[in-house]
Amino acid sequence: MLRIEHYSKTYPGGKKAVDDLSLHVRPGEIYGFIGHNGAGKTTTLRAVAGVMDFTEGVITIDGHDIKKDPVGAKRVTAFLPDNPDLYEFMKGIDYLNFIADLYDVPAEQRTKDIGKYGDAFELTGNLGSPIGSYSHGMRQKLALISAFIRRPKLLILDEPFVGLDPSASHLMKGYLAELCQNGSAVFFSTHVLEVAEKLCHQIAIIKDGRLIRSGPTAELVGDSSLEDVFLELEGEK
């Protein structure tokens, strides 16, 4: 579903944020991307989502090259940044319809999905209010709903658990699993190692812009815990 080949990103001024990264996320997989602050996780996720340009390498999503066919790649993708800013002048329902229109979601399907996810995240009643009046958690939930109603083949999430209450986090994990059962893939970054260990089929660890370890979670963790492996690889243990 997602193939990253020899991806590098150098910022103006010469700082190399990511260096020669390659990984492959298959359909039906939840792929966790972990690393310390400034390791290059967000830079990678933004490049995959087509939000940010990059210097070297090839990124393909469902066969669409993000550089050569960005619109085709984005049509099957949903991306949520770590702190999603949503149009405050819109009502929640207007925002969902705006996103649904951009992704050509049919009227019947969007009504059904907005109802399903809105009710689950207890947000349906608030959808008639302007986003400017939403709390941080409500905005996060609205952003998540806007991602789910697209029924993406690849869902890219940057720190998705930050700001969500425990029940919303639990719900989200369930929906991520449901998405993967339907053949989609999830690629997300997190600092919550326990969640990554339980939820992910595959994990990649990045340090100073370089991929230092990747593979199936069970193989990577072995008899230890992801926290131990991570700290050992980071040289902190």
Place this chain on the structure above:
Amino acid sequence: MKKFFALLKVSVKSMLLSSTNSRGRSRKKAATGAGAILLIAFLGLYMSGLYSSMLMQVLSPIHMEVLVFIFMGMGALVGGLLFTAFAVKGVVFGGRDNDLLLSMPVSTTALMASRVAAIYLENLLFSLFVLAPAGAVCAFMTQSGVGHSLLFWVRLLVAVVALPLLDTALSVLLGALVAFLSARVTRGALGQNIVMGIYMAAVFWFAFNLNGMIEGLAENAAGVKESLSWAAPMLWMADGILGDWGKLLAFTACCIVPFALVVFGLGKVYRQAVTAFAARSARNDYKLSAQAASGQKKALLVKEARRFFGTPMYLWNAGIGLIMLVGMGVAAIVMQGKLNEFLAMMGGALPVMPIAAAVMGFCLCTCVIAAPSISLEGKYLWILREAPVGEQPLLWIKTGFELLLTVPCTILAGVCLTIALRLPIGEAAVLLLAALLFCVIHAAFGVLMGLTFPKLDAVNETVVVKQSLAVTLGMFVPMAALGVCALLYWLGGFIAPAAALALPLVLLAVFAVACALILAKKGPAMLRAL
């Protein structure tokens, strides 16, 4: 005091950076910003000088110079109010850095004062640009020699510094009312739009009345002064500038007291005010019904419309030209008789159609809808970037949205002027063609300026809509193009009447095509690079 100056520095720096775009590494861009500010300063001084000298010519022979300062003072007060009242809600009460600054160990009065000081500085510039040329005109044109003493300039300086205090106090009160209403009314934007609409109507009513007074000046200057007793502080200011220290002191007190009351009064309750103005809790009574689908382009266009009509600051700053354009057309029809009487009196000496075209162009220049639209995406830009839409359609939607508003208003105004001025069909066609080409130039050039001088990290919309370099250039460069058109019309007149009309049209067509081509070829890459 140290803390206040630190806060003031941040406020002023933020204002200057947004006006000049000088944070970037490009010296060329910073120089363009400084150039734009100098251009505005020049235009302000020139226009004020022109009006002052026109008034002084009539009033100096009858020793009523005092009226020049009354009218120019009123002009500065109303102009400043018009310019800053819209900004208060965002700059004083709605900054995105409110949480950060309110959490710091500084008094709320100091914080409030630093925010209000940024508004005061804008009003001070207005006051300086309007009153300084009036002083210069007084020094050169008056027969009594009142403007030749050093003390006259000292008194003028006191007035220049004091007047913006009154302006600022009134702006802050109006801004607080708007912020209060938008937090209390369910449809906040609608409430704000109504308040702003009433305010604008009052300003226009005042401006028209002032115009009427100026017309009757030569016959009854003393009577006009008498009739202005309701604006006593302005009379005191004018008398004070011309030598009455007592009245100058009274005027200064009239400015300082309301300013101090506003700063210290609102400063004491600043935290409560900011909290109350921001408190809008989401309702929980929405019932989901069947949703309708529409296409990508319509969705993007509707989004632009929601932002424009749902952001009063944006609507009233960028939409004022549309109101002026339609208002001018309707007024021309209503006052058709008087207009034609005046034209007959001039004996056909005026180039009527070119003047009509220039006035329409001027109104269109103030419709800066497309220029700030890139910067207004700001923190939301990620939504468009991750969406399956190419950069080019995004840019055309932004250009098209301005055209969607300006073209119908332009056609309506053009038709009204054609009827009112009884223009021949050929001239009417040229007028409409020129105005429509100008619409295209203004919209496409505006988007290009938005891409070249983006302000994506502004603390509020006010900074983008009122102070950004993209908006300044998007307004004044097309205005300069109008000036070049006038020059070409004049030069073409030496060749042939047809050349006088053709040359400006060719210039407009070339400018429009150039803007559209650059936007099509370079625009997408510029948007990607933001």
